[in-house]
Amino acid sequence: MAKLTLPCDVETIRALKVGDFLELEGRIVTGRDSAHHWLLEHHQADVAPLLAGSVIYHCGPVVKRHEDGHYSFVAAGPTTSAREEPYQADVIGRYGLRGVIGKGGMGAKTLKGLQEHGAVYLHAVGGTAQVLAQAVVEVEQVFMLKEFGVPEALWVIRVSGFPVVVTMDSHGGSLHAEVEKASRQKLEQMLGLAS
Amino acid sequence: MLTPEQWTAKLVEVIARASTQLPPDVVEALRRSRDAEIEGSLARKALDSILHNIELAASNWQPICQDTGTPLFWIHHPIGMSTRMLVAACEEAVRRATGKQLLRPNAVDPLTEKNTGHGQAPGIPTVHCEEWDSPEVEVRLLLKGGGCENCGTQYTLPNQALKADRNLEGVRRCILDAIQKAQGKGCSPGIIGACFGGDRSSGYIESKRQLLRPLPDHNPIPEIDALEQDIVAQSNQLDIGPMGFGGNTTVLGVKIGHLGRLPASYFVSISYMCWADRRAGARIAADGTVTWLE
Incomplete structure (x- = not known):
């Protein structure tokens, strides 16, 4: 399995294709609904350098706070990405993200954003919270914990051997669009609905 | 008869089991579907990861999925037992399980958009109580992800x-x-x-x-x-x-x-x-003896 070290440059991302398996190494940041709104409200200068060239992980983890004040991830699989569809392309463009980790795939607006900016959608296996928490080697810091709560905060984490598959690439390829279209045709045929 | 505190402790046990131990019939069905996928396919790789995850969660007693979902309780109870006590025990058990990282703090007030921090809010968990003739209590729990x-x-x-x-x-x-x-x-x-x-x-x-x-x-x-x-x-x-x-x-x-x-x-x-079909069932006798159900 190929390694992708983050942050990375745009050429590395352009070389990736739908179906590629990757193991991620390096620093990434979690963010979901509240984080995407917050990142678009205005330029968040503290987080921006951490996002540039890296990826945002759609994840609301279970987190343990240790007695000395440091945090560790107890469970950390991906959440459904579709909810970020209205915002994702803008967040990618504004912060120079090279990709997104999530589950379930995203739509046409994000796919166009990936093409424009040179970024990829990386699918982690939904529900595999233990496998993925093991690949989180360190929680470096957290933003907006008090305001957003544990699942919605922006957790800055270091990962090693974090398994993902490219399901949307920077050339307009989307496994999700293909599977959706083919399965709709099969269903229409099955139910005699084909127009 | 168990005290409200003892009921809470029993319900935390049910939550721990649901969150961390996938029922054997679901694991078996996932194994069969793994074998039905083509070697090297994305589908087979996803199922391999899922099966590995199930083993890790079970052996470490940690949540299978970080979205520990809405806890949905169905309780059958003997005649005369207080359903208010049972509902309060379910609510307290959810708060306690959240404190132990068996559940994620998963309850948000949609008016203020604040996470309550302890996993419980009006309507969370949902508890359905039904009286029956048995002297035992049966608890069935489903943790249903968002x-x-x-x-x-x-x-x-x-x-x-x-x-x-x-x-x-x-x-x-x-x-x-x-x-x-x-x-x-x-x-x-x-x-x-x-x-x-x-x-x-x-x-x-x-x-x-x-x-x-x-x-x-x-x-x-x-x-x-x-x-x-x-x-x-x-x-x-x-x-x-x-x-x-x-x-x-x-x-x-x-x-x-x-x-x-x-x-x-x-x-x-x-x-x-979802495939992480987190259900647990228990029969709890008047003396507190627990029998786990399929």
Whole structure:
């Protein structure tokens, strides 16, 4: 399995294709609904350098706070990405993200954003919270914990051997669009609905 | 008789089991679907990861999925037992389990948008209490994640676009449509709980109650049993597959109930449960002895 070290440059991302398996190494940041709104409200200068060239992980983890004040991830699989569809392309463009980790795939607006900016959608296996928490080697810091709560905060984490598959690439390829279209045709045929 | 504090402790045990130990019938179904996928395929790799995850969660007693979902309790209790006490014990058990990282702080006030921090809020958990003749208490718990809950849907028949009339064939069409629309977003391969009839709220509740049935069981009504098997077979021909990657297993099971309806209404209510089908059941005797149920 190929390694992708983050942050990375745009050429590395352009070389990736739908179906590629990757193991991620390096620093990434979690963010979901509240984080995407917050990142678009205005330029968040503290987080921006951490996002540039890296990826945002759609994840609301279970987190343990240790007695000395440091945090560790107890469970950390991906959440459904579709909810970020209205915002994702803008967040990618504004912060120079090279990709997104999530589950379930995203739509046409994000796919166009990936093409424009040179970024990829990386699918982690939904529900595999233990496998993925093991690949989180360190929680470096957290933003907006008090305001957003544990699942919605922006957790800055270091990962090693974090398994993902490219399901949307920077050339307009989307496994999700293909599977959706083919399965709709099969269903229409099955139910005699084909127009 | 157990004290409220003792009930809370027992319910924390039920939550711990549901969150960390996937029922054996679900694990078995996932193993079979793993073997049914082509070697080297995305589908097979996803299922390998899922099976590895199930083992890790079970041996470390840590949550299978970080979205520990809405806790849904169904409790049968002896005559004369206080349901207010039982509901309060469920609520306190959820708060305690959240403190132990068995559950994620998963309750948000939609007015203030603040997370309550302890996993509990009005309506969370939901607790259904029913009296029965046994001196024992039976607790059944389902932890239903938000991603799959978002894939739930309700149809009113007739539905012209699906050519679905008010009959079992119409029910079949609605369920297949819902499975196709869910794609991988509900964390397929999923389990479908459905109800035809009822009203808008009772139909959804019954569709969720159907998810308590073990996967290998059979519907006692032969024509609905056949419908359940048919929908499993047909949906697995759609090539949606695990996580929506394409593949041979899209759903592991379909469970269908029905309730009386008004002449004017014919609802088909559908709840999608992710592969992390976190259900636990326990019989608790008056002396506190726990027997775990399938």
